[in-house]
Amino acid sequence: MTQISDEELLGRFVLRARRVHAHSLVQDWDELLYHARGEFQANIDISGRMSIMRRLPEHEEVFESLASRVRPLTVKSEPVYYVKVFTAIDRLLGDRQGDGPHRERLQQLRRAWEAAEIQGTQAQAYALQSARIDGSEATNMVSDTQLAAAWLYADLVHADATGPKREALAFPLRERYAAAVRLFSHLAALTVETLRLVQSLRDSGVLSVAGSAWDDDVVIGATEFVQEAQAFVAPVGASAPDLRDSLGFGEQWSRFTVTDLLRQDPTNHVRVVLKDAAGSTITSYDAAVSRRKAVETSVEWDVLVAGSVIFKFSFDVDVDVDVDVDVDVDVEGERTVEAHFLGWEAFDSTNELKLSSTLLLIQLHRATSMTFEVRDEKIVALGPSAFSVDQVRELEVFAETVADIVAIERLTGQTLDPCNGRLDDRDRVRLRRARLMWEGQIVHAIRHPVTVTAPAGNPPQVILTAAGTVDVGGTLVPTPAILMRHPDMMATEHGDAPEAGPQAKKYTIQPPEGERFIAWSPDRAQVSNDNDLVVTASWDLTGIDETTFPY
Known part of the structure; x- marks a missing residue:
């Protein structure tokens, strides 16, 4: 060169x-x-x-x-x-x-x-x-x-x-x-x-x-x-996860939410504390002001709690004080203002939001006070909720149901429509069994007989249900392919089934009296023989006895 x-x-x-x-x-x-x-x-x-x-x-x-x-x-x-x-x-x-x-x-x-x-x-x-x-x-x-x-x-x-x-x-x-x-x-x-x-x-x-x-x-x-x-x-200096080891982010990492975004501005910081009758803290939230608005001689605040419920307040201020949308309530010098609770609004556009807001309402029922604090100064205190025992029971059942749906969303990577409709105990059992099988568990299934067709003309050794969906409160929840069996199940032949093949026959399969089939997803759990056919997880549903439930 x-x-x-x-x-x-x-x-x-x-x-x-x-x-x-x-x-x-x-x-x-x-x-x-x-x-x-x-x-x-x-x-x-x-x-x-x-x-x-x-x-x-x-x-x-x-x-x-x-x-x-x-x-x-x-x-x-x-x-x-x-x-x-x-x-x-x-x-x-x-x-x-x-x-x-x-x-x-x-x-x-x-x-x-x-x-x-x-x-x-x-x-x-x-x-x-x-x-x-x-x-x-x-x-x-x-x-x-x-x-x-x-x-x-x-x-x-x-x-x-x-x-x-x-x-x-x-x-x-x-x-x-x-x-x-x-x-x-x-x-x-x-x-x-x-x-x-x-x-x-x-x-x-x-x-x-x-x-x-x-x-x-x-x-x-x-x-x-x-x-x-x-x-x-995560805090500065936290190591990034290696996706070859795990898809999880570990304890140092947390999901960035709307609350996190709002709290980037320190003036939006609100601490919400729920306490019981003895004065012990039940739980607390790092909440955030999501809206400020000046209205004549008052300031309105919307406070987002648990990322899912907006609590609305109005604060009266002195007439001769210039009202600004950024006024910090009860922080302007030593001036005290009067607060009014205007109500609350829960967001329910996703199942995760529904679950979060429902759990907050349950905790609110257990608390005797709910305080809102700004820079360690209490600005508002709300008294105990007026929920009845039956209403709390409904909330607990609903939270249990939506928690199952959210778990299935995470396991399948699907976002499902929010659960908004009515549901019964049978829906709850079918949903819980689906969740457990998605998690790779072996569970108790139905106790009633099942009619099946066997193409080869011999009684089937397992009952196969194809992957599908179950309607739970208007939410179509995906179910995996399922196998059912009982070591002592009985098969009764009901004649030929020519539509399924020249040798196909129809059978009624049922477990022993008073017992249930055992079910699992072959894609999630390994069952090689009857020695593996052991229930690994119970339904554990509020108000439902697994041993006596009729379905």
Whole structure:
């Protein structure tokens, strides 16, 4: 390779940097810096559903051209590789860089370029890992550096991602593209800043999508990247879970909720404490003010408790005091205000919200006082609830039912319609058995006879029920495929069943008098013979005796 002088090298850099600076995406400097920061914008609703959006450049091909213009500054073999540029600047400046801000800025830029190096596995802003919902096919933890480099070398200018970049190919093209937008936008901004330092143009970069296989995405085709998601938070320094070990996040991590979002503002902090007649704390909640409104000489507050119930209050203030929606009740000096409880509203758009609000109401019945505190100062105290014994019993049964539905939602990864209709004890038993079998338990099933068809003409040894649904209060709850058997069950033949085959016959199968079939899901529990046919979990339902229940 022909050796070039420092002056020529710096001239080439200026030409390249000017080319970057002239790019349309760099002309909007604020927009470029937005992409360089790699911001994630999240929206969360009261049910806990979250969507995460990463806004991308409007035109994919335009960003592709920017990345191409920036690329020579990142390649060691190129004469304008950033390390060579800074070395040339150092030599050309010599002692003239010795004083003041000039040297400091030069050093800052060099460190920034080094931190943005596109080779290696270091995470510059974030890292990703993915796995199937059952925990299989987990990837390695892949940094944004690897994702962006893979986009450059596998999707844009080459097709030969090697080394750490290959691990990023486990993620979809859009993830590589999103990572590259942040990194190459950042490199473009650094190019411009370096250009300004040496009286040159700045460099800017745009990413594009390259097709790979018939079933791969080949274009992004959107200016937003929106995903339905859940967010989890943990103290600074907590280690990220490895999805190859578990899909759970561990005790340090908790799900980010609307309450968490509201409590980002300290003025929204409310502590809710429930106590019994002896003054002992039953439970407490970190609640949050979700709405403030000034109304003439009062301030209205809505307080979200347990993420599912809004308690509404009105606070009277002095007439000669300016009322502001951000007034802290009972905190303005030593002034006391009069509080009025306006009522409460429970959210029930999901089964999780229904469960949370129902459990709160049950706890409220057990308490003799419910206090609302702001900065350790009690602002409101509510007395005991007026629920009757029958109403509490209904709440407990309903909470038990919805808890089963929520458990099945989590086990199956499905979101079911909220339970809003009437239900009876038979519905509750069928639901609890379904939940236990989803959990891999072996349970007591029905006690009445079952009519079946046996294609081979011999009495069946097990009774198979295909996967389906059970209607519980208007919620269609999925049930797994189920096998039932009793070691001493009896079969009675009822003749041929030609519709099922030439040798098929109909049978009535029933367990011994006073006993039940035993049921399990073959996909969730292993039963090899009658020695394994042992009930592992009881129904344990309020008000229902498993030994005498008629169904």
